[in-house]
Amino acid sequence: MRLLLVALFLLGVVRLAEGKGRTAEIKDQDEEEDSYGDELMDKKEERRGKTPRLSRVRTEPRAPRASVPTKTLKSQEEFNCPIGCNCNKTHVACVNADADASLFQQIQPIAFPALDTLVLTGNRFADISGKEGLFGNKNQHEYLSLVNLSDNRISAISQQTFINMPHLEWLYLSNNRISTSSKNPFGGLAKLKKLYLSNALRKQAISEEHLSTFFDARGNQLVHLESIDLSANNIKSLSKDTFCKVSGVAELLLGKNQLSAFDVAKNCLNGLRRLDLSGNSFTSLSSSLFDSLPNLNALDVSDNPIECECEMKEFIAFAQKENARFLNQDRTLCASPAALHGQSLFRVKMESVCVPKSSNIFSNLFLLVLFGTVGFFVYRFYRHRIPTPAVFQFGRSHPPPVYREIGEGGRIIQSRGASPEEEDSIFENPLYTFENPAWAR
The missing domain is CATH 1.20.5 (Single alpha-helices involved in coiled-coils or other helix-helix interfaces)
Structure with missing residues (x-):
């Protein structure tokens, strides 16, 4: 009996403990729901401008709720990007898009206000010498610093072409067909530093007179221009003052042309430090070139048909002494004389030069x-x-002819004098005359 009572007591205790646990769990759940409801009520009160009531807000962090996915919108630059191009906030690239000059109208400053780099290659722009600039209406890209217009079949440019880019520093126009341009077409680019015109000019634009107007800068124009690349343009001659108005140029690249002489006017290109004359038609050079260019410290005359003759002795001696100022020495070879053909100008012996x-x-x-x-x-x-002629005599004093019989092998078989009949026949021979005497055999 006692054991039964003890068992019932323990069972009641267990049931009581389970009931208290459930009550505490339900209470906590109710408190959480109440705190969440209080937060919502507080937000509503704040919107109405009322002071939020005191609520039982839980201090413990609540588990994060699942976020609702939101739709990502395109940026302004991506939305306005021309077909076939890649665009972002600072860059626009249209490579091999085969577009015409109307492409520039789609790259307006209002659509790309922070544009810094513009790369348009492999298109067909032809004539871009319009009076309102590339982008029309004289709209300016204030932050544009690099423009690459290479390989676009451009045929005509003018100073108005680039008026929309007042802060441009790098301009690439290589591999085009420019045959028409105004005087000083780059004069409007006040901050231009590097200009690339490799294989960009055609016959009409490479004459000595035309090239002299390409850099006819005035006042403060092109004062920051440091590098000019005119390589591979079939240039045959340059006037002495072609680059005198861009005195700040430090690098001048004239390789792969047809130049046979390079003369510079006095006080012209005083700041030039690197000069490339490789791949031209120079047969002789003079060390006086360094005198006219006082700051020149890098000269490339490789791949020229240099004649290592007496006229070049002074220059060769100078080159071997100042070899640190010459580039591509292994390709600077003598074309003549034959004894020195193919030898490096910097390794030939001076006694063999002349x-x-x-x-x-x-x-x-x-x-x-x-x-x-x-x-x-x-x-x-x-x-x-x-043979000497025989003396002619009349009568028997004439030496009788001798008859010889010749056998095989040229041997004389018999030798005999002439008979009287044979002697008389001599005078009957018409060859024995005063006008035509016979010769001794």
Whole structure:
């Protein structure tokens, strides 16, 4: 009986403990729901401008709720990007889009206000010499610093072409067909630093007179221009003052043209430090080039048909002494004379460059005497082989002819004098006349 009572007591205790646990769990759940409801009520009260009531807000952090996915909108630059191009806030690139000049109208400053780099290559722009600039209405890209217009079949430019880019520093126009341009077409680019015109000009634009107007800068124009690339344009000649109005140029690239001379006017290109004349038609050079360009410290004259003759002796000596100022020395070779063909100009021996004139005189005299002596002996040898005429006589005093019979091998078989009948027949021979005497055999 006692055991039964003890068992019932323990069972009641357990049931009581379970009931208290459930009550505490329900209470906590109710409090959480009440605190969440209080937060919502507080927000509503704040919107109405009332002071939020005190609420039982939980201090413990609540588990994060699942976020609702939101739709990402395109940026202004991506929305206005031309078809076939890639755009972001600062860059626009249209490569091999095969577009015409109307493409510039789609790249307005209002659509790309922070544009810094513009790359348009592999298109067909042709004539871009309009009066309102590339982007029309004289709209300016204030932050545009680099423009690459290479390989676009551009045929005409003018100073108005680039008026929309007042802060442009790098301009690429390589691999085009420019044949028409106004005077000083880049004068409006006050901050231009590097200009690339490699393989960009056609015959009409590469004449000496036309090139002299390409850089006819005035006042404060092109004062920051540091580098000009005019390589691979078939330029045959340049006037002395072509680059005098861009005195700040430090690098001038004229490689792969047809130049045979490069002269600079006095006080012109004083700041030039690097000059590329490789791949031209220079046969001789003068060290005075460094005198006219006082700051020149890098010169490239490789791949030229240089004649290492007497006229080049001074320059070769200077080049070997100041070899640190020359580029591509392994490709700076002598084209002539034959003894030095293919040798590096910086490794030839000075005594083999030019033979003294006195040695040439003595060698020529020796050859003249040698040929004269040989000719004299040849004359003496052949003179004795010329036959002499016989003396003509009348009567029996004439020596009787001798008849010889020749056998095989040229041997004389029999020799006899002439008979009286044969002697008389001599005078009947018409060859024996005063006008035509017979010759002794």
